[in-house]
Amino acid sequence: MTDKTANAMWGGRFAAGPDAIMEAINASIGFDKRLAAQDIAGSRAHAAMLAAQGIISTSDAEAIREGLLTVLSEIEGGQFTFSAALEDIHMNVEARLKELVGEPAGRLHTARSRNDQVATDFRLWVRDQIDAADQGLAALTRALLAQAEAGADWVMPGFTHLQTAQPVTWGHHMMAYVEMFGRDRSRFIDARARLNESPLGAAALAGTSFPIDRDATAEALGFSRPMANSLDAVSARDFALEFLSATAISAMHLSRLAEELVIWSSAQFRFVAMSDRFSTGSSIMPQKKNPDAAELLRAKIGRILGATVALFTVMKGLPLAYSKDMQEDKEQVFDAADTYLLSLAAMEGMVRDMAANPDALRAAAASGFSTATDLADWLVHALGLPFREAHHITGSLVAEAESRGCDLPDLPLDAMQAAHAGITEAVYGVLGVDNSVASRTSYGGTAPDQVRAQIARWREALG
Numbered sequence: 001m002t003d004k005t006a007n008a009m010w011g012g013r014f015a016a017g018p019d020a021i022m023e024a025i026n027a028s029i030g031f032d033k034r035l036a037a038q039d040i041a042g043s044r045a046h047a048a049m050l051a052a053q054g055i056i057s058t059s060d061a062e063a064i065r066e067g068l069l070t071v072l073s074e075i076e077g078g079q080f081t082f083s084a085a086l087e088d089i090h091m092n093v094e095a096r097l098k099e100l101v102g103e104p105a106g107r108l109h110t111a112r113s114r115n116d117q118v119a120t121d122f123r124l125w126v127r128d129q130i131d132a133a134d135q136g137l138a139a140l141t142r143a144l145l146a147q148a149e150a151g152a153d154w155v156m157p158g159f160t161h162l163q164t165a166q167p168v169t170w171g172h173h174m175m176a177y178v179e180m181f182g183r184d185r186s187r188f189i190d191a192r193a194r195l196n197e198s199p200l201g202a203a204a205l206a207g208t209s210f211p212i213d214r215d216a217t218a219e220a221l222g223f224s225r226p227m228a229n230s231l232d233a234v235s236a237r238d239f240a241l242e243f244l245s246a247t248a249i250s251a252m253h254l255s256r257l258a259e260e261l262v263i264w265s266s267a268q269f270r271f272v273a274m275s276d277r278f279s280t281g282s283s284i285m286p287q288k289k290n291p292d293a294a295e296l297l298r299a300k301i302g303r304i305l306g307a308t309v310a311l312f313t314v315m316k317g318l319p320l321a322y323s324k325d326m327q328e329d330k331e332q333v334f335d336a337a338d339t340y341l342l343s344l345a346a347m348e349g350m351v352r353d354m355a356a357n358p359d360a361l362r363a364a365a366a367s368g369f370s371t372a373t374d375l376a377d378w379l380v381h382a383l384g385l386p387f388r389e390a391h392h393i394t395g396s397l398v399a400e401a402e403s404r405g406c407d408l409p410d411l412p413l414d415a416m417q418a419a420h421a422g423i424t425e426a427v428y429g430v431l432g433v434d435n436s437v438a439s440r441t442s443y444g445g446t447a448p449d450q451v452r453a454q455i456a457r458w459r460e461a462l463g
């Protein structure tokens with residue numbers, strides 16, 4: 001029965017070891033070694049609980065604890081030899097523990113299965129990524145707030161359809177992203193609260209007959225409570241899907257901002273200059289300064305969304321409880337988390353370092369008949385015209401300015417009066433871009449006072 005190539009952890013009923021191809025497709029150690037710290041934390045909590053409950057002796061628990069600390073330092077120090085024959089991180093750690101402490105190591109897996117073990121490890125790992133995302137988003141928000149504060153009253157064109165629409169302020173535009181990334185942060189915080197329940201003690205799927213204390217292990221690992229259903233505890237991966245979904249939404253926001261930076265830094269716009277630290281040159285065109293980091297951020301959503309779709313596809317249609325399909329969850333989440341956190345850091349650096357060009361912003365804001373809506377509103381306020389009629393008159397004045405090759409404020413009064421006899425000198429007061437933005441004082445509007453109030457609110461919230 002005990003062929004020496006049979007698996008030492010589960011090979012009792014096997015006469016022969018696995019085919020090399022079986023070993024290659026089955027092993028997850030190549031990637032799940034990233035769960036080592038979480039795996040050892042989970043095992044330490046489990047062993048301490050087993051001793052406290054009288055399920056193993058205190059001396060065995062002490063040997064396990066010491067041994068696990070040695071394993072951790074070997075892994076952290078790069079001296080650990082990972083083995084594909086031992087499949088995954090759980091069995092690699094346990095096998096090394098056996099080498100180090102002997103017989104007590106065999107008692108660690110009492111009242112536990114790799115199914116609740118991996119679910120616990122993975123939750124702990126994703127929780128750490130959520131905390132890192134939270135910090136990264138806070139840092140990016142601070143960089144956006146600094147930009148908004150510097151340019152709370154710099155006038156720039158606001159666009160719809162990427163056509164000049166109405167003047168807005170630079171601060172207002174920056175604060176739009178503060179709102180988006182603020183919602184991203186709250187999505188991560190919500191996901192964390194739902195994730196933060198402990199699967200440990202669910203065992204293979206049905207719970208255990210040993211008198212374990214699941215509250216104790218949950219508390220030791222910083223979970224709010226144990227999961228209430230053992231089948232669910234080992235089967236659920238919605239915590240990972242929620243993390244991926246929140247990451248994908250936020251990466252989509254990063255992509256939109258990145259696209260604006262690409263457009264704005266072009267020679268045609270010159271709204272911003274990206275710093276050298278976040279740009280690259282061309283090997284053939286010496287004049288080029290390319291916004292590569294922004295372009296990469298515009299693209300990273302593809303990879304993150306791909307991971308999200310991949311894990312949904314793995315999980316759909318799986319019967320309860322654990323199936324080996326679920327081993328396919330980790331690489332997607334690892335890659336998405338790495339990609340997202342790097343993207344956040346790159347965006348924070350770009351936003352922090354970029355220099356807006358207030359003159360170019362203002363010049364662009366004043367062109368393209370951006371105050372046409374202000375003129376129409378004035379006709380309503382001052383002359384009591386219905387808005388539709390005001391809209392029509394303004395349209396004819398835009399056409400007139402266009403044919404003369406000038407902007408609205410340059411049209412002489414007699415040309416204005418040809419469109420409507422009631423128009424007076426006072427109209428010129430609303431045609432300037434500063435007046436236009438200053439007048440938009442409705443809550444959430446672009447007026448500098450509104451923008452400053454929002455900056456103050458966010459600074460207070462960030463602490």
Ligand code: ARG
Pocket residue numbers: 028032087088114115118322324326327
């Ligand atoms: N490496 C496995 C995974 O990532 C651990 C759980 C294995 N459980 C089992 N019953 N084979 O899913």
